[in-house]
Amino acid sequence: MMSIRQLRQSVVQATLWVGVGLSSVALAQTPLDLDRVLEVASANLEVQLSQSALAAARADITSADRNPFPVLSARTSSIDLQNGIGGGNVWRDKRIDKGLGLDITQERGEKREWRTRGAKSAARAAEEDVAQTRRRQLWLASMAYFEWLAQSERLRHVSAMAQASRQQAQVAAQRQQAGDVSMQDRLRFDIEARRAEAEVPSAQAALQRAMLALQLITRIESPTSIWSPAQSWPNIGTASYPAEHWPQRLQQAVDQRPDVAAAQNRLEAARHGLDLALAQKKSDITWGSSFDHYPGTSARLLEFRMQMPLQWNYNYQGEIARAQALVVQSQDLLAQTRLQAQTELAGLYQSFVAAQGRWQAHQEGILPQAQQVLAQAELAYQKGGLSLTDLLDARRTFHQAWLDCLVARLEWTNAYSGLLFHTETEAQARTQLTRSSHAAGFTH
DSSP states (O other), rough: OOOHHHHHHHHIIIIOOOOOOOHHHHHHHHHHHHHHHHHHHHHSSSHHHHHHHHHHHHHHHHSHHHHHHOEEEEEEOOTTTTTTOOOOOOOSOOOEEEEEEEEEEEOSSSSSHHHHHHHHHHHHHHHHHHHHHHHHHHHHHHHHHHHHHHHHHHHHHHHHHHHHHHHHHHHHHHHHHHHHSHHHHHHHHHHHHHHHHHHHHHHHHHHHHHHHHHHHHHHHSHHHEEEEEEEEOOGGGOOOOGGGHHHHHHHHHHHHHHHHHHHHHHHHHHHHHHHHHHHHOOOOEEEEEEEETTTTTHHHEEEEEEEEOOOOOOOOHHHHHHHHHHHOOOOOOOOHHHHHHHHHHHHHHHHHHHHHHHHIIIIIIHHHHHHHHHHHHHHHTTOOOOOOHHHHHHHHHHHHHHHHHHHHHHHHHHHHHHHHHHHOOHHHHHHHHHHHHEEEEEOO
């Protein structure tokens, strides 16, 4: 017959250690580490879409950096329908004026230069969009990975609690038959075991949802059946964001953000567009020449011509006004982007500080105290100094404290990874996040 002390160890220690054994089969399959997840997420569909937009923007540079095509023309004229065109060869003898011409447009006002500069600025903005999209996807992938890890830890915890509660209910049934436990206490033990077992399907479903969310971001094939977390939580000691240095770091992070740089490049492109609109005031000149052949007059006639539009009653006021409005709009978008970046980073930092305080409170105070209360309650119940109601309350308190500590750690990890991917370079953020994590296994 299992003693009360042994049952207490099943509830407390099994939660901490037996859960690792429950996942040993999964870990023996194909461990999936965070570095692999980030590597795949850096080239997922969202990133590929932004890279396609970048390729299109780079193609616009080639389109913009060229002169207008020369125009080749051929003509026949002076065909005498009344008197006829005479006999002989159609090209040499018949009286038909034939000509071959070439026209070349000379762009004035450095229009090609302004077009090219605008296209290059737009391409640089597209490059920053790719960087911003990749950073965002890496952050989402890290959050999905740690959510998956959290749900794995939760499943191990509730499975261990359910196993320990069922073992205790079975021992209570044996003790009830021996007369050591009342029927009411036996039923309450059985109810508590059923309640713990009822949490297992919910935890399994949450784990499946987390796996599917990770698969959606990474497109790794069939993670629900072959993958298991191979990495654990970042070490809180690696996070260095002192409050006295945060304002300066915040400003540097805002200035270096890819979306802010993209907005700056789009403003530059808009300004080049205004320069191009102003350059329209200088009319382009089309230079042309024709070689004519008219039998009976001359076989070699040469023509030179020049054409240019006369800007009467209109001097491209509409195009210039539109370009000026786009410059103002781009300036406003830049200011808005900077404000949004600053607000987002400030919110991430506040979440990071709050989550860190909450996690440390649970890790260093609430959870150890709940575990101590449970141990004391088990001992007091064994000696008859505590009611079953108080014992079950102590177990539920420990169970809830464990889950709250897990949630607090997940919130801190998400905030920490968000700060990394928004304040560091992409390579530094990936390296720091993966190196600060350690082998799988919940530390509580």
